[in-house]
Amino acid sequence: MSATRLLVLGVVRGYGRAHGYLIGTDLMAWGAGEWANVKWGSIYHALRQSTKDGCLLDVPVTATRTDYELTVKGEEEYLRLLRDALRRPETRPDLLAAGLALLPSLRREDAIGLLTERSAAWEARREAAAEQVRAWSEPPHVRELYGLWEHSASSGAEWARGLIGRLAAGEYAMRGEPGSPGEPGSWVTLKLE
The missing domain is CATH 1.10.10.10 (Winged helix-like DNA-binding domain superfamily/Winged helix DNA-binding domain)
Known part of the structure; x- marks a missing residue:
């Protein structure tokens, strides 16, 4: 993508x-x-x-x-x-960044559902990486790679849960809500000519 x-x-x-x-x-x-x-x-x-x-x-x-x-x-x-x-969850941050820039295009409940899926996927990755850390033996320094993945996945899940909480609390005007930039054609056209 x-x-x-x-x-x-x-x-x-x-x-x-x-x-x-x-x-x-x-x-x-x-x-x-x-x-x-x-x-x-x-x-x-x-x-x-x-x-x-x-x-x-x-x-x-x-x-x-x-x-x-x-x-x-x-x-x-x-x-x-x-x-x-x-x-x-992708290893490249550009897709998530693009999604966040356009977040109000979704209804609040849709965004929360998608981010809940993301958080669950990060948790599954965290568990898999933690198991790799526990099971790895040779060469021992490679365990650090799995530790990095475990930490990254844990941080990703925590961040997603935080955004879910903010959305659930009503932060950000989402599609269908007053003041939302999420409806097609709702942006104010700039006159650049």
Whole structure:
């Protein structure tokens, strides 16, 4: 799964209709170049590929500008990518970061359910790593690798439980709630021309 694809679909969805420069400036302003390795070229590649795949509709505005709109297939793909980013612990942090940036696109109960799955997966990984630490013998220094995995999994589960608690307490405006940026087309369009 590509964090860039998720983010591009999410920004188009948020605005309802957006052009490549708007998408790129938003993502760069969010720091996505750092936490998701988003580059200008990868944004335009994601736009072309998503259009080719039928997830985006390209709408020529002028000879030099094309706007993009999410299709029904694009909405389904976006939500699938977002849910996977939140539910599946990955070793690369870019997917989770992209999912968190777009978290309000989900209803509160959906986000809590996905994060509960994530926490359970981290707990299972923690247990597996702890067993590897206990069972490992030669060479002894490799035990440190399993200890690192155990610690990382424990930290991941703890963080997920904390976010679940904050969401359950009503933090953050989620889809369907007043003030939420989670509905398609709900973002305020910036005038960059």
